[in-house]
Amino acid sequence: EAQVTQNPRYLITVTGKKLTVTCSQNMNHEYMSWYRQDPGLGLRQIYYSMNVEVTDKGDVPEGYKVSRKEKRNFPLILESPSPNQTSLYFCASRLGTGEHEQYFGPGTRLTVT
Amino acid sequence: GEDVEQSLFLSVREGDSSVINCTYTDSSSTYLYWYKQEPGAGLQLLTYIFSNMDMKQDQRLTVLLNKKDKHLSLRIADTQTGDSAIYFCAESTMNRDDKIIFGKGTRLHILP
Numbered sequence: 001e002a003q004v005t006q007n008p009r010y011l012i013t014v015t016g017k018k019l020t021v022t023c024s025q026n027m028n029h030e031y032m033s034w035y036r037q038d039p040g041l042g043l044r045q046i047y048y049s050m051n052v053e054v055t056d057k058g059d060v061p062e063g064y065k066v067s068r069k070e071k072r073n074f075p076l077i078l079e080s081p082s083p084n085q086t087s088l089y090f091c092a093s094r095l096g097t098g099e100h101e102q103y104f105g106p107g108t109r110l111t112v113t
Numbered sequence: 114g115e116d117v118e119q120s121l122f123l124s125v126r127e128g129d130s131s132v133i134n135c136t137y138t139d140s141s142s143t144y145l146y147w148y149k150q151e152p153g154a155g156l157q158l159l160t161y162i163f164s165n166m167d168m169k170q171d172q173r174l175t176v177l178l179n180k181k182d183k184h185l186s187l188r189i190a191d192t193q194t195g196d197s198a199i200y201f202c203a204e205s206t207m208n209r210d211d212k213i214i215f216g217k218g219t220r221l222h223i224l225p
Contacts, residue, residue: 004155031211035215040121040217041217042201042215042216042217042218043156043201043215043218044215045212045213048212058212090155090156092155092156097211098211100144100146100158100161101158102156102158102213104155104156104157105155106153106154106155107153107154107155
């Protein structure tokens with residue numbers, strides 16, 4: 001089944017404790033993105049990657065890192081999480097630029113206390 | 114910068130038509146999208162329209178695009194309880210690495 005998976009689905013952590021949210025897709029997609037969704041703010045792009053070893057900042061990259069060592073995986077790293085990073089995070093992928101069907105993961109709800 | 118605006122809430126009676134409206138600012142937008150987010154799930158692409166089209170119909174869904182006014186609408190005919198969700202308008206253009214800009218989402222509530 002074609003899908004985007006994220007882990008964990010739910011995470012409660014404390015300020016400053018490094019964490020990684022994994023994202024994996026099995027569709028051989030080149031283009032992957034991370035978004036955060038906050039009430040009243042909609043979806044905002046954090047980082048995106050057009051291919052392996054190519055990553056770029058989105059609209060709200062501060063406090064986040066990503067890597068794209070292989071095509072299928074695009075982990076989101078929070079080196080020192082803060083409470084303002086409490087949010088719902090979505091990973092998404094699509095075949096490439098110009099492709100319309102963007103597939104979203106199920107979301108990771110992160111709470112930083 | 115680029116912006117996509119839509120109202121946050123809409124209530125519609127079951128069986129009526131729902132019309133969700135959206136405006137965008139980037140005149141170079143190439144594609145416009147409607148995504149649906151059901152509770153506890155990620156977004157799912159419902160339909161999209163190329164900027165040189167005025168209308169696209171797909172079963173109960175009708176998308177209307179007024180490029181002059183930069184206005185996009187989604188009409189859902191015979192609204193059902195399963196249509197209850199958040200609907201996101203979005204647009205993209207090749208000028209920005211094909212980045213997709215999302216609106217804040219319209220929560221559609223179905224009244225019995």
